[in-house]
Amino acid sequence: MEKTRKYSSYKGTVGKVAKNLINRRFYSNVPHQKLTTDITEFKCTNGEKLYLNPIMDMFNGEILSHEIAKHPSLELVMKPLGKALEIVKESKYRTTIHSDQGWHYQHRKWVKTLKKNKVFQSMSRKGNCLDNSPMENFFGLLKQEMYHGEALCSFEELKSKIERYIDYYNNKRIKQKLAGMSPVQYRIHTSQLAA
Template sequence: MCHQKLTTDITEFKCSDGVKLYLNPIMDMFNGEILSYGISMRQTLELALKPLEEALEIVKDSRFRTTVHSDQGWHYQHNKWVKTLKENNVFQSMSRKGNCLDNSPMEYFFGLPKQEMYYGEALCSFEELKKKLKNISIIIITSE
């Protein structure tokens, strides 16, 4: 069933202007749909929380328990993240240390845009890369 098992992670892209772009999507593992995402120049708590709050709005009427799976990044261990999940009756699941297979659906997703528009291409600026990611997100994100 949709909205039962969600996964999230943050990936990094280097940009030509010396900054990095961090992408944080939340994916429904039922169908691979990206429910929400965040883009930032820094790995902030807000980068993790804003997409979570948007995804929780989408899944709030689910008849089944929702689980959000992540790695053990500091964002996902932060009190605000944990509290937000508890307040919304969402179960938290984290990978064991060094077990990347648990997060393989998200890693596979990250490979798609990186393969198609990043690897082997000249680096572009933060704003150019952000625009490219938003353009492809029209296809993969149904909540916008």
């Protein structure tokens, strides 16, 4: 039985569709300059679903914030956005956040919050997952490493597994492109070098 699938929140143009400012230029040599976000869906037991919306820093792949819910509501994206904005507010460079064209990211509240916080908005072209490959890669790792081959579990069990995986991914999972460090270790290391 299929446990996960690509969640599609696209409902046409229901608000503001932003330009693709990132345009597959995912590399950033400074923290908090380029962020990306997306929603993925998981199946649970009893016909329930779980929705995950993380916000990732493209500098080191760190998940800055995330939200997990039973429904893909507007709060699923607004809560982690609020947390991420707190983290990046003291950034040296203006932040850009990239997403797909899902209704959440076209919503007036999302757009207004970005403008109020002087954050640029960038959107993938319609139906082009390569335009957001850092987040797609994270979802692939999460699903493969967290429960490859395991049976479906309850919403609460899966939520707990995802929380533990994100902590592991940020703090312990090393990446070759980060000089063999985890995302958090790399951020700390580079900030010490810059000091």
